Amino acid sequence: MKATLLTANIDPMGAAITDYFTHHKADRLRVFSSLFDEDEIPVKDLFRTATSMPILERTALKLAGGKILDVGAGSGCHALALQEAGKEVCAIDISPLSVEVMKQRGVKDARLVNLFDETFYEHFDTILLLMNGSGIIGKIENLPAFFLKMKQLLNPDGYVLMDSSDLRYLFEEEDGSYLVDLAGDYYGEIDFEMQYKDIKGSVFDWLYIDFQTLNMYAMQHGFKAELVKEGSHYDYLAKLSLAK
Ligand code: SAH
Numbered sequence: 001m002k003a004t005l006l007t008a009n010i011d012p013m014g015a016a017i018t019d020y021f022t023h024h025k026a027d028r029l030r031v032f033s034s035l036f037d038e039d040e041i042p043v044k045d046l047f048r049t050a051t052s053m054p055i056l057e058r059t060a061l062k063l064a065g066g067k068i069l070d071v072g073a074g075s076g077c078h079a080l081a082l083q084e085a086g087k088e089v090c091a092i093d094i095s096p097l098s099v100e101v102m103k104q105r106g107v108k109d110a111r112l113v114n115l116f117d118e119t120f121y122e123h124f125d126t127i128l129l130l131m132n133g134s135g136i137i138g139k140i141e142n143l144p145a146f147f148l149k150m151k152q153l154l155n156p157d158g159y160v161l162m163d164s165s166d167l168r169y170l171f172e173e174e175d176g177s178y179l180v181d182l183a184g185d186y187y188g189e190i191d192f193e194m195q196y197k198d199i200k201g202s203v204f205d206w207l208y209i210d211f212q213t214l215n216m217y218a219m220q221h222g223f224k225a226e227l228v229k230e231g232s233h234y235d236y237l238a239k240l241s242l243a244k
Contacts, residue, residue, distance in 0.1 A: 066125025
């Protein structure tokens, strides 16, 4: 897995987060994909507080304990909620702009780190990947590297809390059957590109994974996967712990 960091000139989300933090408003954060029409992420939502978070995220925050790692922490919304609840959290992100905002917002331990950086080696009791957090894995073929990294970072009784979605509803026919090309790539592998004002990011892979597939890979790599909670639209929160 590549473990690169972003720079400000190719970091549209970081620029949007910075604008919203400094001016309390932001332009449109546009999202493109070869599979969907153009969409946008409401920048305000990246600053959600514990009370306005979806139930899966609130559940994850409640279950998080000990030394917590928030992966891809963005504006620091989860890290701040955890700190307010008296919990100890380290927030990492590859976006220098976002990490700067996190520091200014009071995240005590915010670091510019790529999860897959080999020199990032510490132990945590809870590892959080939220807001379709499985996305950071990028592609199914990266799952072995992901589970290896989780093994390296977790204390023996630690666990990963990750939310994701089963994208099969995108391929559902009117009769309820599914049109998925079984010989093709996994249907949850999506390419995205973001733009904020004139700042364009590079194309990146984002993995949405259904629980059954996650569970299968988890077992193959020495993990136990539990379905903690299901959301209202094919989304769910999973807990991954080391199989004993
Ligand atoms: N968790 C935040 C932000 C989600 S957006 C929230 O719920 O609001 C995903 C974030 O992951 C972005 O800020 C992106 O910069 C970061 N990211 C992507 N790949 C990463 C990686 N390999 N390591 C660390 N952070 C990563």
